[in-house]
Amino acid sequence: MTAAGEAVVAEGLTKVFGSKAAVNALDLRVERGEFFGFLGPNGAGKTTSIRMMVGLLRPTRGTIRVCGYDVRKQPIEVKRRIGLLPEELNLYDRLTGREYLSFSARMYGISAAEADRRTDELLDLTGLWDDQDKLIVEYSHGMQKKTALAAAILHDPEVLFLDEPFSGIDAISGRAIRDVLRTMTERGRTIVFSSHVLEVVEHLCTRVAILHRGNLVGLGDLAALRAKAHTEGSLEDVFLALVGADTDKEGLSWLK
Amino acid sequence: MAQVGALIWLRFRLLLARAGAGVGSVVFRGVSFLFIMGGALSLYFVLMVLFRGLPAPTAVEVLYAALAAVWGMWIVAPLAGMSFDDSTDLSKLLLYPMTPGRMTAGVLLSDLVSSPAGFTILLAVPAGWVRHLADAPLIVGAIVLLAVHMAALVESMRIVLWDLLRSRRTRDLLILLTPLLFIVFYAVYGLVLRGAAFEHWARWLNLHPSAYLRFLPSGLAAGAAVGAAAASYGASLAYLGGLLALAAATVWLMAVLVRRVQAGEAESGHATPSSTEAGLRGPRRRKRARRDHARQRSRERQDGRAVWGPREVRATSGEVARRWPVSSAVTTVARKELVLFWRNPHLKTQIIQAVAFPIAWLVFMGFWSLGDLGGGRMTPGLLVAVIGLMLFGSFALSANSFGFEGAAAETLFLFPSSRRALLAGKNLALWAALMALYAPALVLLAALARQWATLPLALIGTGAALALELGVGNFLAIYVPYRLPSKRKNPLAMGSRGPGCVGMVLITAAFAGAMVVALPAAAALILPMALHGSAWYWLTVPASAAYVWWLYRLLLDAAAGRLLQREPEIIQAVGKGET
Numbered sequence: 001m002t003a004a005g006e007a008v009v010a011e012g013l014t015k016v017f018g019s020k021a022a023v024n025a026l027d028l029r030v031e032r033g034e035f036f037g038f039l040g041p042n043g044a045g046k047t048t049s050i051r052m053m054v055g056l057l058r059p060t061r062g063t064i065r066v067c068g069y070d071v072r073k074q075p076i077e078v079k080r081r082i083g084l085l086p087e088e089l090n091l092y093d094r095l096t097g098r099e100y101l102s103f104s105a106r107m108y109g110i111s112a113a114e115a116d117r118r119t120d121e122l123l124d125l126t127g128l129w130d131d132q133d134k135l136i137v138e139y140s141h142g143m144q145k146k147t148a149l150a151a152a153i154l155h156d157p158e159v160l161f162l163d164e165p166f167s168g169i170d171a172i173s174g175r176a177i178r179d180v181l182r183t184m185t186e187r188g189r190t191i192v193f194s195s196h197v198l199e200v201v202e203h204l205c206t207r208v209a210i211l212h213r214g215n216l217v218g219l220g221d222l223a224a225l226r227a228k229a230h231t232e233g234s235l236e237d238v239f240l241a242l243v244g245a246d247t248d249k250e251g252l253s254w255l256k
Numbered sequence: 257m258a259q260v261g262a263l264i265w266l267r268f269r270l271l272l273a274r275a276g277a278g279v280g281s282v283v284f285r286g287v288s289f290l291f292i293m294g295g296a297l298s299l300y301f302v303l304m305v306l307f308r309g310l311p312a313p314t315a316v317e318v319l320y321a322a323l324a325a326v327w328g329m330w331i332v333a334p335l336a337g338m339s340f341d342d343s344t345d346l347s348k349l350l351l352y353p354m355t356p357g358r359m360t361a362g363v364l365l366s367d368l369v370s371s372p373a374g375f376t377i378l379l380a381v382p383a384g385w386v387r388h389l390a391d392a393p394l395i396v397g398a399i400v401l402l403a404v405h406m407a408a409l410v411e412s413m414r415i416v417l418w419d420l421l422r423s424r425r426t427r428d429l430l431i432l433l434t435p436l437l438f439i440v441f442y443a444v445y446g447l448v449l450r451g452a453a454f455e456h457w458a459r460w461l462n463l464h465p466s467a468y469l470r471f472l473p474s475g476l477a478a479g480a481a482v483g484a485a486a487a488s489y490g491a492s493l494a495y496l497g498g499l500l501a502l503a504a505a506t507v508w509l510m511a512v513l514v515r516r517v518q519a520g521e522a523e524s525g526h527a528t529p530s531s532t533e534a535g536l537r538g539p540r541r542r543k544r545a546r547r548d549h550a551r552q553r554s555r556e557r558q559d560g561r562a563v564w565g566p567r568e569v570r571a572t573s574g575e576v577a578r579r580w581p582v583s584s585a586v587t588t589v590a591r592k593e594l595v596l597f598w599r600n601p602h603l604k605t606q607i608i609q610a611v612a613f614p615i616a617w618l619v620f621m622g623f624w625s626l627g628d629l630g631g632g633r634m635t636p637g638l639l640v641a642v643i644g645l646m647l648f649g650s651f652a653l654s655a656n657s658f659g660f661e662g663a664a665a666e667t668l669f670l671f672p673s674s675r676r677a678l679l680a681g682k683n684l685a686l687w688a689a690l691m692a693l694y695a696p697a698l699v700l701l702a703a704l705a706r707q708w709a710t711l712p713l714a715l716i717g718t719g720a721a722l723a724l725e726l727g728v729g730n731f732l733a734i735y736v737p738y739r740l741p742s743k744r745k746n747p748l749a750m751g752s753r754g755p756g757c758v759g760m761v762l763i764t765a766a767f768a769g770a771m772v773v774a775l776p777a778a779a780a781l782i783l784p785m786a787l788h789g790s791a792w793y794w795l796t797v798p799a800s801a802a803y804v805w806w807l808y809r810l811l812l813d814a815a816a817g818r819l820l821q822r823e824p825e826i827i828q829a830v831g832k833g834e835t
């Protein structure tokens with residue numbers, strides 16, 4: 001059993017697609033109440049890691065425990081305690097926004113009255129109130145993202161996994177959602193968060209893991225990462241140093 | 257000229273791109289092309305033979321009818337296609353420095369050269385009506401002008417009707433109509449096989465439809481051809497002049513619309529969603545008004561506090577899950593499934609097909625002719641065969657519960673509900689949806705066969721067999737899942753992955769297995785009939801129901817135990833990015 005303070009523990013987590021290791025022997029511990037960030041360039045293995053952590057993708061090797069439960073052996077206990085906002089939204093798009101949230105609430109066993117109350121508040125918070133009776137298929141991408149996010153936090157999960165949560169979301173809703181996420185971590189909820197937007201990660205996350213080509217190349221708070229990268233710059237400088245990005249590339253010949 | 261050439265290249269590239277990259281897709285596209293061109297060539301020869309072989313008055317009627325049909329199809333088919341494929345949308349070309357004239361010419365030529373099947377059918381007119389060399393320019397000219405007019409008209413309608421054609425409702429309607437058109441095709445095919453079609457056509461042609469069809473643009477082309485063939489060159493030229501004026505007017509209209517699109521005065525592409533209030537009707541609007549009122553009161557009560565915050569959430573997911581019985585998950589899933597069956601045209605189509613095709617196939621493809629339907633020749637054995645075919649038709653759905661989840665399977669499997677409840681909810685919804693269609697179908701068949709006495713038993717037997725079919729099908733849904741057509745797919749496109757050869761064998765074997773395990777239930781229903789002792793039903797019907805209930809639960813428990821471990825593989829098989 002995992003220590004009571006650990007929300008997510010991954011040990012030797014590996015996923016191989018064909019001959020390519022998308023995630024390679026990832027060892028990770030996320031404490032309860034942490035706002036934990038996953039960083040990495042495209043194809044680094046962030047989404048694959050998150051999908052394995054929530055049980056949607058079977059690891060090739062390694063184990064994952066969420067809130068002390070083995071994702072492989074006790075999946076229902078894990079699912080009861082987590083919420084997920086996936087990068088690719090997989091909503092029932094022939095339901096209305098309200099119907100989708102009510103359905104999600106009922107699937108988590110929330111009573112009808114409570115589900116209505118939470119749905120109302122979430123629709124209001126995300127700015128979807130006026131469009132609640134439209135089918136999701138008619139929503140813009142941003143509206144669909146907000147619906148998915150509302151469904152992910154509706155049951156007040158102990159660990160919330162967010163894969164690129166702010167892409168396509170307007171500034172007003174983004175601010176409101178960030179406030180909600182902060183409050184959740186203050187109440188001891190854990191948030192595991194992946195993003196390409198380094199400023200957001202820098203502002204929100206207490207610790208960050210940097211993945212590159214499936215390998216963990218950096219882990220810790222900003223100070224620890226700066227020390228590892230031998231730089232005093234921003235998270236962007238740290239990130240570029242750790243993933244070894246080639247910043248000396250020459251520009252396009254015909255633009256000179 | 258380079259821009260016009262580029263547009264023609266683009267059209268062919270887009271046509272080929274739809275084939276996909278795989279060898280199988282290319283082969284399928286090639287076979288489809290041959291099939292379509294084979295059909296067009298068949299029509300070409302049939303029409304040519306009719307034009308040359310029929311007595312002159314009848315041949316004229318056939319010409320008017322054929323050209324009117326081609327005119328209608330040439331317009332309707334691309335407009336319907338636009339609902340599913342916006343690759344030919346003009347707004348994609350607006351960024352390029354192209355004059356309206358060049359864009360009009362390029363798009364028109366692209367349309368014309370990418371319609372070989374339509375031209376093949378149209379060529380039957382010169383082949384059938386050119387009697388002398390002097391007729392040829394008039395008749396070919398008429399056909400070319402008709403084609404230019406049709407292409408320009410289609411493009412103009414695409415621009416004007418963009419919002420309507422690209423709306424979800426139009427797309428849904430077309431998805432639903434497609435299988436119905438196939439069923440009509442079966443019916444017509446059956447009629448043709450019996451020769452009844454020719455009799456009806458001859459009767460219809462005697463009504464001289466040309467008197468009405470000559471007012472269509474196709475009528476001008478037909479008039480020009482008939483005039484030329486009869487050596488009435490004056491009349492032919494008059495018709496041709498009319499057609500030329502019409503074609504020029506249509507092309508001018510298209511050019512004006514293209515100019516307006518380029519100037520941003522007309523909408524093409526990126527249909528703007530209707531306003532929220534306009535999109536809501538009747539009950540939804542009233543429900544919204546009630547909720548708005550409740551929200552206002554709630555805000556007043558909160559007296560300035562933040563509207564939402566996690567501190568408001570009292571029950572954690574674990575606590576509430578323990579308070580609620582499992583059955584709520586069953587009903588929640590079943591309700592969700594039924595809503596999606598009703599709203600998703602693909603699912604509706606699959607379910608209707610499962611019931612309608614076996615009946616259409618039996619009626620029109622051989623078991624008995626139309627005239628016998630009311631003659632009471634449908635035996636109880638045939639009734640059982642129809643039930644069996646309907647159940648087999650629906651087995652592709654029963655055995656693929658997660659196939660129509662698509663990528664949303666990921667969402668479903670994230671919920672902490674018991675997997676038994678998920679399966680039971682899905683089974684319950686599909687059972688209810690199918691029985692809602694089976695029941696009227698069985699009533700219809702019983703009426704035709706005058707077998708009213710067996711109707712209750714047929715209904716009970718079908719319900720019982722369907723329950724066992726679902727119980728067995730759950731295993732295939734877990735071990736051989738495959739994606740059913742997604743919402744964005746063209747209903748005629750073959751982009752979805754099927755179960756494969758092995759999967760089909762397994763499905764057939766599993767269906768046979770389901771029918772075998774249903775035998776005791778069927779025997780319990782049939783036995784009293786054989787013994788002529790209806791009193792036995794009081795014993796055998798409950799016994800049959802109890803057997804089915806027991807076996808279904810056994811199968812459900814066994815399948816549920818396996819589902820949890822197979823979820824990642826199911827997501828992989830049915831997801832593939834499409835919701």
